[in-house]
Amino acid sequence: GQQVMQIPQYQHVQEGEDFTTYCNSSTTLSNIQWYKQRPGGHPVFLIQLVKSGEVKKQKRLTFQFGEAKKNSSLHITATQTTDVGTYFCAGLDSGYSTLTFGKGTMLLVSP
Amino acid sequence: NAGVTQTPKFRVLKTGQSMTLLCAQDMNHEYMYWYRQDPGMGLRLIHYSVGEGTTAKGEVPDGYNVSRLKKQNFLLGLESAAPSQTSVYFCASNDRGNTGELFFGEGSRLTVL
Numbered sequence: 001g002q003q004v005m006q007i008p009q010y011q012h013v014q015e016g017e018d019f020t021t022y023c024n025s026s027t028t029l030s031n032i033q034w035y036k037q038r039p040g041g042h043p044v045f046l047i048q049l050v051k052s053g054e055v056k057k058q059k060r061l062t063f064q065f066g067e068a069k070k071n072s073s074l075h076i077t078a079t080q081t082t083d084v085g086t087y088f089c090a091g092l093d094s095g096y097s098t099l100t101f102g103k104g105t106m107l108l109v110s111p
Numbered sequence: 112n113a114g115v116t117q118t119p120k121f122r123v124l125k126t127g128q129s130m131t132l133l134c135a136q137d138m139n140h141e142y143m144y145w146y147r148q149d150p151g152m153g154l155r156l157i158h159y160s161v162g163e164g165t166t167a168k169g170e171v172p173d174g175y176n177v178s179r180l181k182k183q184n185f186l187l188g189l190e191s192a193a194p195s196q197t198s199v200y201f202c203a204s205n206d207r208g209n210t211g212e213l214f215f216g217e218g219s220r221l222t223v224l
Contacts, residue, residue, distance in 0.1 A: 006153075035213075042201060043201070044215070045213060088153060097209065098156055098169060098170075098209060099209055099213075100156075
């Protein structure tokens with residue numbers, strides 16, 4: 001079946017450091033979405049990328065979609081304790097009818 | 112505007128018992144989904160519905176049944192619960208299928224002893 005690999009599984013940073021999580025697919029994706037889940041909470045939509053090479057920014061968060069539409073990344077500049085949570089990517093392969101979620105990257109930020 | 116509401120939020124079952132999780136959305140969304148979340152496994156799609164009266168299997172449908180008799184409700188049933196079904200279940204909905212933002216409920220934590 002469709003697989004979306006996400007790395008790293010876990011990252012612990014000091015407040016102020018940068019953070020990046022990567023999402024990779026063996027097949028071309030039609031689109032990719034990113035979600036954030038706070039501890040004990042539910043996933044919350046962050047953004048969707050559709051175009052090859054697309055880059056979108058939300059304050060300290062930068063999202064990229066690869067040129068081949070097989071990978072994506074989420075970069076957080078100068079992390080804050082409010083960034084703590086698990087970040088998921090979810091990709092849609094054109095041969096499938098539903099999104100497939102990566103296993104997520106858990107981010108811990110120490111003050 | 113409540114969004115997506117799941118009931119119950121917590122439940123403990125014994126092996127072999129049955130139960131139904133209810134998902135209700137007040138956003139008039141066509142698409143509804145049930146996911147399960149296990150540690151280190153991300154979110155896996157159980158069943159989904161593209162409209163009232165329709166259902167379809169997701170990635171991990173075995174042991175579950177669903178119904179979408181009303182547009183606003185999506186029910187997930189476990190006919191004979193097994194310990195492997197211990198998980199956190201999330202319902203989600205949207206109005207654009209695979210190209211739209213998913214709105215998630217707060218989750219239902221199910222433990223099967």
